[in-house]
Amino acid sequence: MTLLSVSGLNVSINEEVILKDVEFIIDQGEVFGFVGESGSGKSMTALALMNLLPKGSDRTGQIILDGKNLIDLSEREMCSIRGRDIGMIFQEPMTALNPVMTIGNQVAETLIIHGGYSRSEAMTIAREKLARVEMPPNRFSPDLYPHEISGGQRQRVCIALAIALRPKILIADEPTTALDVSTQAQILDLLKLLVKEEQMSLLFITHDLAVIARMADRVAVMQTGRIVEMETTRELFQDMKHDYSKKLFAASNYIPETKTKTGGGSFLEVSDVYRAYKLPNRRILDKQNYNVAIRGVSFSIRKGESLGLVGESGCGKSTLSRTILGLDPLQKGRITVDGVEVISGRKMPHTLRKKMQVVFQDPFGSFNPRHKVGRLVAEPFHLLAESLSASEQRERVVTALLEVGLRETDVDKYIHEFSGGQRQRIAIARAMVIKPDLVILDEAVSALDVSIRAQILDLLNELQVQHNLSYLFISHDLTVVRAVTDRVLVMQGGKIIEEGRTDRIFDHPQHDYTKRLLQASPRIPTEWVTKETNQGYHTGKLSEKEFR
Amino acid sequence: MLHYLLSRIISLLLSLAVASLVIFFVIEIIPGDPASFMLGLNASPETIASLKAELGLDQTPLIRYFDWVSGLVVGDFGISYTYKVPISELVVDRIQVSLPLALYALLLSTAIAFPVGLIAASKRGGTADFGIMGFTQLGIAVPNFWFAMLLVLFFAINLRWFSAGGFSGWDAGFWYGIKSLTLPAIALALTQASILARVMRSALIDTLSQDYIRTARAKGLSQRRVLIKHALRNAMIPVLTILGLQFSFLLAGAIIIENVFFLPGLGRLIFQAIIQRDLIVVESVVMLMVFAVIVVNFLVDLTYAMVDPRLRRSG
Numbered sequence: 001m002t003l004l005s006v007s008g009l010n011v012s013i014n015e016e017v018i019l020k021d022v023e024f025i026i027d028q029g030e031v032f033g034f035v036g037e038s039g040s041g042k043s044m045t046a047l048a049l050m051n052l053l054p055k056g057s058d059r060t061g062q063i064i065l066d067g068k069n070l071i072d073l074s075e076r077e078m079c080s081i082r083g084r085d086i087g088m089i090f091q092e093p094m095t096a097l098n099p100v101m102t103i104g105n106q107v108a109e110t111l112i113i114h115g116g117y118s119r120s121e122a123m124t125i126a127r128e129k130l131a132r133v134e135m136p137p138n139r140f141s142p143d144l145y146p147h148e149i150s151g152g153q154r155q156r157v158c159i160a161l162a163i164a165l166r167p168k169i170l171i172a173d174e175p176t177t178a179l180d181v182s183t184q185a186q187i188l189d190l191l192k193l194l195v196k197e198e199q200m201s202l203l204f205i206t207h208d209l210a211v212i213a214r215m216a217d218r219v220a221v222m223q224t225g226r227i228v229e230m231e232t233t234r235e236l237f238q239d240m241k242h243d244y245s246k247k248l249f250a251a252s253n254y255i256p257e258t259k260t261k262t263g264g265g266s267f268l269e270v271s272d273v274y275r276a277y278k279l280p281n282r283r284i285l286d287k288q289n290y291n292v293a294i295r296g297v298s299f300s301i302r303k304g305e306s307l308g309l310v311g312e313s314g315c316g317k318s319t320l321s322r323t324i325l326g327l328d329p330l331q332k333g334r335i336t337v338d339g340v341e342v343i344s345g346r347k348m349p350h351t352l353r354k355k356m357q358v359v360f361q362d363p364f365g366s367f368n369p370r371h372k373v374g375r376l377v378a379e380p381f382h383l384l385a386e387s388l389s390a391s392e393q394r395e396r397v398v399t400a401l402l403e404v405g406l407r408e409t410d411v412d413k414y415i416h417e418f419s420g421g422q423r424q425r426i427a428i429a430r431a432m433v434i435k436p437d438l439v440i441l442d443e444a445v446s447a448l449d450v451s452i453r454a455q456i457l458d459l460l461n462e463l464q465v466q467h468n469l470s471y472l473f474i475s476h477d478l479t480v481v482r483a484v485t486d487r488v489l490v491m492q493g494g495k496i497i498e499e500g501r502t503d504r505i506f507d508h509p510q511h512d513y514t515k516r517l518l519q520a521s522p523r524i525p526t527e528w529v530t531k532e533t534n535q536g537y538h539t540g541k542l543s544e545k546e547f548r
Numbered sequence: 549m550l551h552y553l554l555s556r557i558i559s560l561l562l563s564l565a566v567a568s569l570v571i572f573f574v575i576e577i578i579p580g581d582p583a584s585f586m587l588g589l590n591a592s593p594e595t596i597a598s599l600k601a602e603l604g605l606d607q608t609p610l611i612r613y614f615d616w617v618s619g620l621v622v623g624d625f626g627i628s629y630t631y632k633v634p635i636s637e638l639v640v641d642r643i644q645v646s647l648p649l650a651l652y653a654l655l656l657s658t659a660i661a662f663p664v665g666l667i668a669a670s671k672r673g674g675t676a677d678f679g680i681m682g683f684t685q686l687g688i689a690v691p692n693f694w695f696a697m698l699l700v701l702f703f704a705i706n707l708r709w710f711s712a713g714g715f716s717g718w719d720a721g722f723w724y725g726i727k728s729l730t731l732p733a734i735a736l737a738l739t740q741a742s743i744l745a746r747v748m749r750s751a752l753i754d755t756l757s758q759d760y761i762r763t764a765r766a767k768g769l770s771q772r773r774v775l776i777k778h779a780l781r782n783a784m785i786p787v788l789t790i791l792g793l794q795f796s797f798l799l800a801g802a803i804i805i806e807n808v809f810f811l812p813g814l815g816r817l818i819f820q821a822i823i824q825r826d827l828i829v830v831e832s833v834v835m836l837m838v839f840a841v842i843v844v845n846f847l848v849d850l851t852y853a854m855v856d857p858r859l860r861r862s863g
Contacts, residue, residue, distance in 0.1 A: 052765055076770070083768030090766075095759040100781050100856055110767045146858040159766060322651075 003028045003201050004049075004169055008261075011041075011048050013224075018044050019225045024059070026169065031202040033216030033233065035209060037248070037449035040226040040419070042205045046171045046545045047258045050088060051078045066168065085160030087200075091174040098148040103130070103157045104142020109129035110164040111262045129160040133190060149315075156190070159535075163194060169201040170194075176211065180312040180476060185520035188215060207449065209252045210479070210522035213237060221245045239527035247451060255453035255483040256461040264303030267470050268324065268438055271298045273333035275319055293319040295494040296333070301438065304464065306471040307385055308485035308502060310478060310517070316494040317474050318401035321440045325356055325474070337438065354383040357431035359517060361443035366414045373426055374411035377401065380434045400429040404459060421452035425459065432463060446477060457484055460507035478521040482506050549860045552853055554750035560846045565797075572613050575831055586629055586825045603828070616831075625832040627848040631701070631823045634831050638817060645715055645806075646813040648797035649729050649736070657744055657794065665748025666743070670775050673755060680745065687742030696735035696808045703731060713810040717720035732809045736802060740794045747790045758782070784855045792848035796841040 004026040011019040021141045026032045034042040047053050049063055051070065063070040066126045067086060073081065073141045082088075090096050097106060107126035111117045117125065127137045133156040146154055155175060162170060172191060175265075176184035192215065193241045204215050212219055213233060221229040221244065229242040241248045276290040301307045309315055322328040324335055329344040336342065340352050357380065360366045367376050377397045381388055388396070398408050404425040415423060424444065431439050441460070461484070463469060475481050481488060481502070487507045490498040491515065498511040509515045582590065583599040599605075603610060619626060625635035668680040704712040711729050720724045755761065756779050763778035764778045765771075814833060821829035853859045 050766060052762065079768050079770050081768070082766055088766040090762065092758060092759050096763045098778050098782070101778075109764075109769075113768055113773070127741040147858045158763065161763075237599065366635060 001028045002026075003030075003065070004203075005062075005064045006045075006049070006172065007062045009045070009048060009063065009065075010363055011044055011053065011150050012058050013054060014036060014056045016384075017055075017225060019048065020225055022225075024220055024227060026201050028168075028201055028202060029195070030218065031192070031204055031216045033212040033219040034203065034205045034206065034222055035212045035248070036222035037207060039224070040222040042207075042222050043173050043324055044225075045222075046173050046203065049171065050082055050086060051075070052082075075079065080114065083162075083167070083240065084111050084165045085168050086171060087165075087167035087169075088173070089158045089162050089175050090170040091177050093151050093158055093178065096158050099146055101138075102143050102145055102147070103135075104144075107157065107161045107164055112159050114165060114508075123263070125164065125168055125386055126160070128196045129164050130157070132163070132194070133157070133160045135160070150183075152187060153467060155179065155183075156341055159187075159190065159194070163198060163200070166198050167200060167205060171203045173205045174207070177202075177206070177208070179403070181478065181517060181522075182312060182520040184211075185524070188522075190466075191215070208522065209249060210524050213524045213528065214522050221248065224313075234528065237524060251450040251454040254450070254457060256457050264468065267301045267303045267305075267338060268301040268472075269334075269336045270300065270320075270324065271334050273297045273320070273323060273335060274329060274331050275316075275323055275328065276331060293494055294323070294477070295489075297494070297496055299469045299489055299496065303437065303470055304468045305487065306464065306485040308471055308481040308483055308488040308489060308492060309472060309474045310476065311491035312476070312517075315491045317491055318442060320491075321358065321442050321472065321474060325358060325440065326353070350383045351385065354434050355437045356440065357434070357436040357438075358440040358442060359422070359424070359427045359431050359444040361446050364415065364420075365429060367423070369415055371414075373401070373413050373415065373418075374412065376415065377411075377426065377430045379430060383434055396433055397429075400433040401426075403432065403463070405455075419452075421448055421455065422450075424448060424456055428456075428459065428463070432467075436469070437465065438472065440472045440474070441475045443476070444473075445480060446475060453480070460484070473538065478506075478525075490517070549853065551778050553850070556846055557824065558851050560842060562838065563842045565841065568617055568835060569613070570863065571831060571835050571838070572616060573609075573812070575827055576609055586827055587824065593682050598666040604837070620832070626739045626828045628821075628826055628829050630821070630826045631830075638829065639761060639814070639833065642812060642814045642817045644718060645729075645811050646799060646802065648725070648775065649732060649802060649813060650795060652726070652729050652733040653736035653740065653802075654791070654795050656733055657740035658791070660737065661748055664745040665752060666712050666775065666780070668749040669752035669756065669779075670771065677749075680749075684742035684745050687738050688746075690738065691774035692735050692739055693804045693808050695738055696805055697857050699735055700808070715811050729811075732802070732805050732811060733806050735808075737796060738851055740798070744787065744790055744794065745807060748783065748787050751786045754784040755779045781855060785852060788851055788855070789850050795844050798836075799840050800837045 002025050006025070007023045009019055009022040010017070020040070022045055024032070024141055036042050044053070048059055049070065051059070051073075059071060061071065063079070070078070070081065084469060086124060097103070101109075104123060104126050107129055107390065108117075108119070108122035111122040111125055123142065127142055130137065130140065130142060135153060135156050140149065140153070146157070149157070159175075165474065170191075173292060175191070179187060191202065191204075194200065201216075204212065205531050206212050206215075216233050218230065218231065218232050218234050220227045220238070221242065222228065223244045229240070229245045231235065232240075236245065237249070240249060273294055274292075275294040276292040279289040279291050297316075297320060301308070302428065307468070319328060323330055323344070324342065326342045326344045326348040337352055337355055338348070340353065342348065372393065372396050377400055378393050381393060381396075393410070397411060401410055402408065406422065406425055406429065410426075411419075415426070418426065427444075447454050448456060457480070460471070471482060471485075473485050485502050486501050487500065488498075489496050490511065492513050498505060498509065498514045504513065506518065509518055576735060583605055584596050587596055587599060604615065607615075616626075623636055625639065627633065628635050628638060631638060643719060664680055664684075668677045671677050700712050703709050714728065716724050716728050752775070756775070761774055761778055764774045769777065800818075801862060802811075802813060803819050804814040805811075806815045807819075814837070818828075818830060818833045818837075821833065
């Protein structure tokens, strides 16, 4: 039975067309998926259903829920639909809850505002709903504040408040994108279970094809505000018709061409490294407590090698990369680069710093927005022994930009003039400009869309071959790590619990934790991956035109 | 929470100790000695010597410091040199004007700023917001003594609703006292309300763009309810900070307004004491004001913790 039917939905924001003629139907109890890259209009579709579009938006068409056209409803009538007939959860559980309200109150609020419940009744139901999302009151008091629970638990609270009134349809907009693989798996399972037991429909939005394959009954692929293909999930994956779907699919499984490596001796040696942070004391005279972030980690990277580092958030990945770069002092152990010991702080010699560079996750946050690209990329020049003249500097910056696929004229632009993928190219250019030997890629491709990610992986691959670079590739995304690394370290609780060749770890994991991690990582069922869908995109490099 | 409270109290006591030391020793290092400074250039050596003995200046600074502080603790501030009365009496008289005036002005400013800030934030970019931003800009730019004179001209001289100045005292009745403080309070509140409304507006706009506001809207809360129930409390931290600063300022910084309206407040007391070189009064009243500022900040810190649960556990 049809629950929601959307037809001819057009949305524009300040005259700019955002959604064009969107049309789909969701049946009762169905899980309907929206997949597409950023800017394709997935979230805007959800917000259009809720009438929560940003200021200056214009919405036409039909959104029929239970026989009512939501477009005709007043804001007041919409308020009574939101939360009661349509529930919604969002991407960022860390910030999605009001920090000054207890979780119990936030769940109860949904019940109170839609009337019919007194405060105490609402609190009783809120307790039940929290138990429903596996946050039972005996373990998680409803009086807790959001900062006292983890990201996954916060997302559970968000789900509880969205389903408190058993809405007919639940909209989940990238609900697990910000979570670890194992937490993601739990939340996805929970959502599936709730949909089934409460007989809700679910509109599930994600950029991740593997997640949608696991969740949805039917899928719509979106591109620049239009639905380009809509099928049952199995059919879509087995027989993709639209070019864009094929491209998207290929890009998300993208493996750069195998490279011929020059190889070489050990470059970075990390031996028995130990790092702990002081914790704030709860009481003034308490004994000092420590959070041990890394405990006795040893490994090495050879010249020209890509080493992957995987593990959940808080396992010590980032602390490890900071200590290697000399940004954080060591308490025990030794790190050497090309035989020279890394010392944190000002004492670290420039010649050593010059050999290591880093690329972070957020391409926008890691640049000063008031400097032009030329100056941003030139930043590491102070590490060079000889000072360069202005023209030499410019020449080297331009070379680096060309090498990452940007243009000479980009030197005089500001960072906001570039797209996310281009910004990451600039970050790579900045790292490459002083010709380092080791580049630490700290979640460097995690925030990128799959097609952009494929291009960046290609670029990294090419640069590695050209300059015989070593990479330390830190990521929570196991698919990518598998695609680009030679060896992998698996980290848990500050320790390396498994280490070995990438194919060996992924195909025959030994440690339980690694097994669990791999199990939790969403994958497209192998029988769905046909030869045809896996070809086309993958054969060569992407043309320049495609990302401009 | 107990830990937070304890750490705030310790910080309060430390601040007071440091402030008293600084005030005492700044006066101590004035060239020559306090007695000759107070008596001026033409004083004879005999008068200076007798004043020195009277003030106990023949003792070591450390002993005098402890005498002074222990006096302060029990409310004995010493005797004013010019008025020849205990300073505590002077202060009590003056505080009866200054404290109600400061509270009155603060109340007015809050009562104006909160709704105005709320309206501006909820109608962001609209005509109301535009008008409010313009008016508050003007409110900050206009000097308060000039505004005070306009008030006197209009309400006291033309309409004769209020007296042009002076303070009747509280003996004549509560409303009588309030009436004579009304014009000065309005004059003081204008700037404060303008600042507070702007802080309120920007804090609210900040919180309105947060993710949890979107969550609340998705639950079915109306725009207005979201503003009151979710945004307001989260926007309180910057607003409370400004409120605390404003109260401290109003308590001591009303000198000009007190002069315009001939009010016998603390500001005028300290102003006159400085002119008359009555160092003992200056020292004690400054200490009292520092005490008030530190206590207000302590209270602001406590309200922070009430507003934001995340602050309760850290020290």
